[in-house]
Amino acid sequence: MGGTIVKTEGITKKYGRATVLNNVSITLERGRIYGLIGVNGAGKTTLMRQILGLSVPTSGDIEIFGKRGGQISDERSRIGCLIEAPGLVLNLTAKQNLHLHRIMHGIAGGDIEDRLLETVGLSNTGKKKAKNFSLGMKQRLGVAIALLTNPELVILDEPINGLDPIGVVEIRELIKRLCHEHGMTILISSHNLPELYQCATDYIIIDRGEIKQEISLEELEEKCRHYLLIETDDREKLATVLESELGTTNFKVMPDGSVQLYDLTDERDRVADVLFENGVRTKGFSLMGETLENYFISAIGGGSGNNAK
Amino acid sequence: MINLIKADFYKINRSAIYRVLFIISAICAITTTVVSHNVYSGNMDTATAASTAMLTDVVILNLINCVLAGQLICGDFENKLIQSALTGTSGRFTLVCSKMAVYTALIGIMSVPYALCAIICPALCSGYCAPFSASAYLKMLFDSTTADFSMNMILKYTAISVIMVLVYAAQSGFVFLMGFIIKNKPLIVTALGFVINTIIGMGSSLIAGNSAADKVLEWTPYGLDIYSMGNDTGTFTLIKVSLICIVFIALFTGLSYAAFRNAEIK
Numbered sequence: 204m205g206g207t208i209v210k211t212e213g214i215t216k217k218y219g220r221a222t223v224l225n226n227v228s229i230t231l232e233r234g235r236i237y238g239l240i241g242v243n244g245a246g247k248t249t250l251m252r253q254i255l256g257l258s259v260p261t262s263g264d265i266e267i268f269g270k271r272g273g274q275i276s277d278e279r280s281r282i283g284c285l286i287e288a289p290g291l292v293l294n295l296t297a298k299q300n301l302h303l304h305r306i307m308h309g310i311a312g313g314d315i316e317d318r319l320l321e322t323v324g325l326s327n328t329g330k331k332k333a334k335n336f337s338l339g340m341k342q343r344l345g346v347a348i349a350l351l352t353n354p355e356l357v358i359l360d361e362p363i364n365g366l367d368p369i370g371v372v373e374i375r376e377l378i379k380r381l382c383h384e385h386g387m388t389i390l391i392s393s394h395n396l397p398e399l400y401q402c403a404t405d406y407i408i409i410d411r412g413e414i415k416q417e418i419s420l421e422e423l424e425e426k427c428r429h430y431l432l433i434e435t436d437d438r439e440k441l442a443t444v445l446e447s448e449l450g451t452t453n454f455k456v457m458p459d460g461s462v463q464l465y466d467l468t469d470e471r472d473r474v475a476d477v478l479f480e481n482g483v484r485t486k487g488f489s490l491m492g493e494t495l496e497n498y499f500i501s502a503i504g505g506g507s508g509n510n511a512k
Numbered sequence: 513m514i515n516l517i518k519a520d521f522y523k524i525n526r527s528a529i530y531r532v533l534f535i536i537s538a539i540c541a542i543t544t545t546v547v548s549h550n551v552y553s554g555n556m557d558t559a560t561a562a563s564t565a566m567l568t569d570v571v572i573l574n575l576i577n578c579v580l581a582g583q584l585i586c587g588d589f590e591n592k593l594i595q596s597a598l599t600g601t602s603g604r605f606t607l608v609c610s611k612m613a614v615y616t617a618l619i620g621i622m623s624v625p626y627a628l629c630a631i632i633c634p635a636l637c638s639g640y641c642a643p644f645s646a647s648a649y650l651k652m653l654f655d656s657t658t659a660d661f662s663m664n665m666i667l668k669y670t671a672i673s674v675i676m677v678l679v680y681a682a683q684s685g686f687v688f689l690m691g692f693i694i695k696n697k698p699l700i701v702t703a704l705g706f707v708i709n710t711i712i713g714m715g716s717s718l719i720a721g722n723s724a725a726d727k728v729l730e731w732t733p734y735g736l737d738i739y740s741m742g743n744d745t746g747t748f749t750l751i752k753v754s755l756i757c758i759v760f761i762a763l764f765t766g767l768s769y770a771a772f773r774n775a776e777i778k
Contacts, residue, residue, distance in 0.1 A: 255599045257777040276603045284599050290592035292523055299526065307519035307597055348596065 214263030238403030239392040246412040247392040283354035289345025293334035319347040338365030410503035431464040434487035516610035540567040541625035552641040577684040578705035582698030585691030620677040627673035655743035678757035682733035685764025
């Protein structure tokens with residue numbers, strides 16, 4: 204595991220006067236699941252298309268599996284993708300579509316088609332043609348096609364679009380499995396932040412063509428963690444009461460003297476009562492922390508920092 | 513490239529539109545042959561036969577070739593198969609070359625009914641005339657009336673039929689190019705291609721006779737002499753026409769790549 208598989212350096216993409224990507228530099232490391240978050244028109248799909256060679260950057264450089272320039276196109280065979288809508292021939296069945304892509308990519312062995320259909324839950328579609336598939340079924344088939352070449356990097360643009368709740372869970376579990384069991388690196392874009400939160404290990408926040416933040420799951424959890432902020436002049440007494448009366452050591456004394464209590468956030472009244480009964484005089488007592496959405500909004504400059512509740 | 517060609521034929525084999533186009537070509541080829549024989553036999557007058565002029569290869573194959581370009585190129589942009597091919601192992605040049613190979617092969621397949629009629633029908637039933645100019649296959653039928661049916665003639669007609677595939681591929685080269693420029697609008701490519709092809713055909717007829725224009729057209733796949741290839745055509749002419757067509761096919765493949773090389777693919 205480990206090692207850089209994709210690196211973009213200062214990619215800019217312009218359509219006429221409109222700058223869709225502006226000096227975008229990101230690095231994707233092997234074996235991780237990257238969630239690409241951005242509002243509509245933020246540049247998510249455009250960025251993915253630059254990596255896949257479906258669009259040529261106006262300026263900047265892309266390195267894929269350590270190769271640059273003309274050598275990149277060979278390396279792209281190590282990438283599987285589903286961009287916007289899957290490449291399907293509508294008058295073919297799911298298996299025939301997979302067979303078509305298998306021929307196109309020169310992959311031997313027909314059993315892979317059945318295995319992939321089983322993996323994405325389309326093994327029972329039989330002779331049903333793709334034109335009669337629901338949007339969710341088409342998306343699943345698109346994911347199967349993306350996995351056909353057993354790629355090292357899978358790029359999925361809004362893969363859960365149109366999926367029912369069960370389908371969403373299945374695709375999420377599949378993405379996790381691909382990463383954990385097969386060591387695949389996944390770059391997945393979605394508007395569904397809670398959904399991304401359940402599978403991504405890293406987040407790239409993009410807005411108006413610029414990368415606003417690259418943050419790991421651990422850092423995001425830290426930022427979005429809810430806690431009780433207690434301000435007092437008697438920190439030692441507060442710590443003693445928290446440990447002895449409330450039975451928690453899950454708190455942190457901050458440099459400014461305030462205490463952040465990460466437990467008992469749902470029992471604010473009880474905490475306040477116990478502190479009062481034990482003579483701890485507080486100057487401030489409030490629930491702090493971000494929701495995912497609020498954090499995202501603040502990251503793209505559309506909101507404030509911590510929100511007191 | 514072989515994988516892309518195989519994939520295209522896998523898809524084509526399962527698509528109804530290509531079968532329908534082949535059936536149309538077959539019906540038109542048989543009708544044209546029957547009309548040619550009946551005009552020669554005196555069972556049909558030339559005025560009645562004129563109403564079937566639209567069924568000759570020069571019209572029908574040009575139309576079919578435009579539909580083929582729309583389906584083969586724009587259809588794949590629409591269903592995103594080109595995107596899949598590019599994100600796989602194929603570069604853009606490989607993709608354009610494979611499409612031209614499949615396109616030429618499909619033109620060949622669609623020409624088979626006309627070629628078979630021209631080669632086989634003289635053996636089954638003699639006496640044909642060429643009521644319409646600018647049809648290589650009718651010219652072959654007409655020539656068979658005045659020549660003895662022989663193995664040499666079969667070989668020559670087969671060679672001319674193969675060369676006519678190159679002629680049609682070269683003539684449709686700009687429709688192929690338009691496919692890569694317009695991308696996912698097959699109907700526009702088909703309609704525009706047919707209109708432009710027809711205008712070029714009419715234009716080359718109009719300027720025929722002008723010695724300077726004839727000299728220029730002689731070196732293109734649009735020269736009227738191409739349609740008069742028959743039993744009396746020499747080997748040099750056959751080779752010359754073939755080479756001109758191959759150069760034009762290569763030229764349009766190159767132009768298509770140039771147009772597609774840095775193109776955005778939605």
